[in-house]
Amino acid sequence: MADRQIRIANIPQITAATSALLLLLLIISGGCAYLNFPIRQSAPLPDRAASFLPPASPWPAAKPLPLATSAPTGPAFWAWCWTAPSGNDPFLYPMLWVYRRDYAHPEAIAAQSRQLPSGMAALFLWHAGNSLLTDPADFCRGSAGNARFPCPWFSAGAASLARQLTGFFQRYRAAGGQMNYLVLDSESGVNCWQLSRQNAEAISRDPRYPALRPLLGFSNIQRIFQPGPARRAWNQWAGSQITKALNQAYFLPAAAAFPNVGASNYDGIAMLGNNVAPDINGHFQPLDQIFGNAQSPAFYGDIGLLAAMSPGGAPYGASPFAVLRYELIYLQAIQRTSGIPVVPWVGYPGFAHFAAAPAYYKELIYQLAVRGANRFLYWNPRAAGANQPPMADVQDDDALNQYLAVLNQKFGPTPGPSTPFSNSGLITWNSPILAAGRMTSDGSILYRVTVPPGTAAIIVSPGNRQIFMRGRTGIWVRSAPAQPLTFSLAD
Numbered sequence: 126m127a128d129r130q131i132r133i134a135n136i137p138q139i140t141a142a143t144s145a146l147l148l149l150l151l152i153i154s155g156g157c158a159y160l161n162f163p164i165r166q167s168a169p170l171p172d173r174a175a176s177f178l179p180p181a182s183p184w185p186a187a188k189p190l191p192l193a194t195s196a197p198t199g200p201a202f203w204a205w206c207w208t209a210p211s212g213n214d215p216f217l218y219p220m221l222w223v224y225r226r227d228y229a230h231p232e233a234i235a236a237q238s239r240q241l242p243s244g245m246a247a248l249f250l251w252h253a254g255n256s257l258l259t260d261p262a263d264f265c266r267g268s269a270g271n272a273r274f275p276c277p278w279f280s281a282g283a284a285s286l287a288r289q290l291t292g293f294f295q296r297y298r299a300a301g302g303q304m305n306y307l308v309l310d311s312e313s314g315v316n317c318w319q320l321s322r323q324n325a326e327a328i329s330r331d332p333r334y335p336a337l338r339p340l341l342g343f344s345n346i347q348r349i350f351q352p353g354p355a356r357r358a359w360n361q362w363a364g365s366q367i368t369k370a371l372n373q374a375y376f377l378p379a380a381a382a383f384p385n386v387g388a389s390n391y392d393g394i395a396m397l398g399n400n401v402a403p404d405i406n407g408h409f410q411p412l413d414q415i416f417g418n419a420q421s422p423a424f425y426g427d428i429g430l431l432a433a434m435s436p437g438g439a440p441y442g443a444s445p446f447a448v449l450r451y452e453l454i455y456l457q458a459i460q461r462t463s464g465i466p467v468v469p470w471v472g473y474p475g476f477a478h479f480a481a482a483p484a485y486y487k488e489l490i491y492q493l494a495v496r497g498a499n500r501f502l503y504w505n506p507r508a509a510g511a512n513q514p515p516m517a518d519v520q521d522d523d524a525l526n527q528y529l530a531v532l533n534q535k536f537g538p539t540p541g542p543s544t545p546f547s548n549s550g551l552i553t554w555n556s557p558i559l560a561a562g563r564m565t566s567d568g569s570i571l572y573r574v575t576v577p578p579g580t581a582a583i584i585v586s587p588g589n590r591q592i593f594m595r596g597r598t599g600i601w602v603r604s605a606p607a608q609p610l611t612f613s614l615a616d
Contacts (some may be wrong), residue, residue, distance in 0.1 A: 148229040154483040201540050202494060203308065204471075204501035204525060205247040212519045214526035216533065217503065218242075220308055222419060227295040235302030247306040251377065253390075254311030259372050265327040270530040273321025277315045277363055279370035286374035294382035307388035308502060309416060311501045314367045316360040317349040325349065336470035337362070357410055358572075364414040376417045388417025389502075391583035395420065395462045402458035403436070405429040405451075420465055421502060424452045424489060425472035426479035437554030440465075444597075445485035446577045448478045452551050453492055453559055459498070469493055470502045473517035474524050483524070484598040488559075488575040490528045491599065495573045497543040501529075518571065544570065544609070558583065560612045562604070573578065574612050575599040582615035591615055 164274040200216055209219035210438065212512070221237050257263075262281035265271035289342050313319070315328075328334060329346040338344050338354050341358045348355035368390070376388050393416040398403065406429040428451060432443040441447060459467060472479070479486040481572065493501070503525060505517035541564025562572040574583060575598060582593045585602060587610075594598065 134181045139246050142527055167324055185253045199242065200533045201536060201538050202499055202529045204295055204503040204529060205308065205504055208507050210522045211383050212523050214522055216529035217522055218245045220247050221316050222288055223248050223250045225252065228289050231293055231302060232295035232300045235297050236301035238303040239301055241303065242491065244305050246303040247251065247308055248304050249308040253309045253375060254313050254371055257367060258284060258313055260285060265331045267332050271327040271330055272326045276328055276368045278333055279367065281371040283373040287378055290375055290378040294378050298382045304379065304383045304386055307375065307386055307417060309375060309390040311371055311390055314363055316363045317356050322347065322350065326373045361411045364412055364570065366413040368416055372616050374520040387419055389419040389421035389468050390416035391421055392423055393420060394459050397462050398460050402455045404430055407431040408432045414464060418465065419468045420459060421468050421470055422455060422459060423470040426477040426486065428478065441554065443463045443478055445478050445482040449489055449554060449575065450483050450556060450559060452489065456496060457552055467498055468500045468502060469498055470504055473505050473521040475521060487528050488599045490525065491573045492500055492559060492561065492575060494532050495543055495561045535565065535571060536563065539566045540564060557614050558612050564606065566604060570606055572602045572610060573599060580614060584613045584615050586611045
């Protein structure tokens with residue numbers, strides 16, 4: 126429909142170099158963490174001694190604002206897209222890109238928001254957070270040499286941005302702008318992967334650093350560059366610090382103008398204590414970085430060094446089913462840490478390991494939905510030109526739209542709560558079946574059951590009913606609310 130196919134100008138194009146950098150960042154991102162279901166360490170896993178900081182107090186979302194909903198006749202499941210959809214995809218909506226140059230003159234963005242259906246205006250603030258690390262007033266103190274390094278106390282930068290954003294959101298609303306969701310993709314910070322040793326040394330010479338030592342549990346900041354408790358403690362604290370600044374600078378001004386706005390940042394999640402799962406490279410890292418009132422982990426079908434490790438007794442591997450299972454283990458860790466809603470980022474069907482078996486991309490979307498996700502943030506960048514590597518295209522958008530259509534048809538306009546841990550407990554590294562259920566609008570429970578390739582049949586209990594898979598990667602199974610189901614592979 127024309128009212129949904131808004132073309133957003135000046136969206137950065139993805140070049141071959143940028144594509145390679147994105148893949149590299151996906152591979153090297155991460156920290157170090159802790160699982161509370163069995164992990165057999167038959168191959169080396171990073172040190173995971175239990176040494177965690179308490180959560181930052183309070184989380185901005187400790188009393189979450191209600192997420193904006195669509196109009197009563199709108200869909201229950203939809204996605205906001207990085208690139209505006211160009212096909213006839215009624216469940217895909219464009220993110221409205223906002224650049225810093227738009228802060229003083231938001232009228233054009235406001236006009237675009239009014240063309241969207243009620244409840245579907247998501248503003249994406251590009252390069253949000255970058256200036257938090259560049260405000261000279263926040264640079265390290267203590268000596269002349271320190272003054273050229275950013276420090277993890279972002280008070281001046283956050284206050285300056287908050288003033289700008291307060292004015293922007295007020296002018297945007299006065300211009301008739303609509304905003305139901307605020308999207309950030311701020312990946313800047315001062316964790317151990319982002320600091321040089323010289324920058325870390327400058328931080329340790331800052332007069333504010335000694336007050337951190339009792340909280341962090343160490344004095345020598347160079348320890349953060351080695352695996353162990355010091356690295357985990359620093360990364361958790363550093364993530365919470367920049368997230369507090371982002372909330373002050375972006376979320377609070379947005380919520381003041383739009384009290385019911387939803388908001389999240391890329392990879393803005395909480396994963397703490399005994400609930401922490403490893404990142405794609407096997408690092409165990411507690412995280413405490415919820416921006417706004419929702420969590421946005423990224424599920425792009427990728428896996429790194431973890432594939433060669435043996436958390437379940439044998440090398441884990443990188444098959445599409447194994448990658449999907451890992452991503453659901455990661456989601457499970459997030460949901461067991463807090464009940465704050467998850468609005469996940471997802472890639473496109475042809476990206477990373479799902480490209481080898483796109484059916485498991487479909488299973489990812491269905492499994493996320495039965496585990497509570499209604500809204501998705503869809504990363505669908507276009508290639509910059511004919512000679513660039515392939516990226517997302519109209520067929521990818523159409524595929525996601527089709528899966529969202531299935532969800533809307535099966536669950537109806539008012540899906541109920543999910544039962545993500547109902548199938549014989551938690552997902553483990555060797556789980557042969559991935560199954561969870563969610564209440565539909567008619568009150569029944571609809572399960573999505575996903576199996577590895579080549580599975581002949583499954584058994585549904587109670588009743589020991591056998592269902593032949595006939596080459597399918599997943600099926601829907603319905604039950605009454607009072608009759609929870611479990612699933613196993615047939616012999």
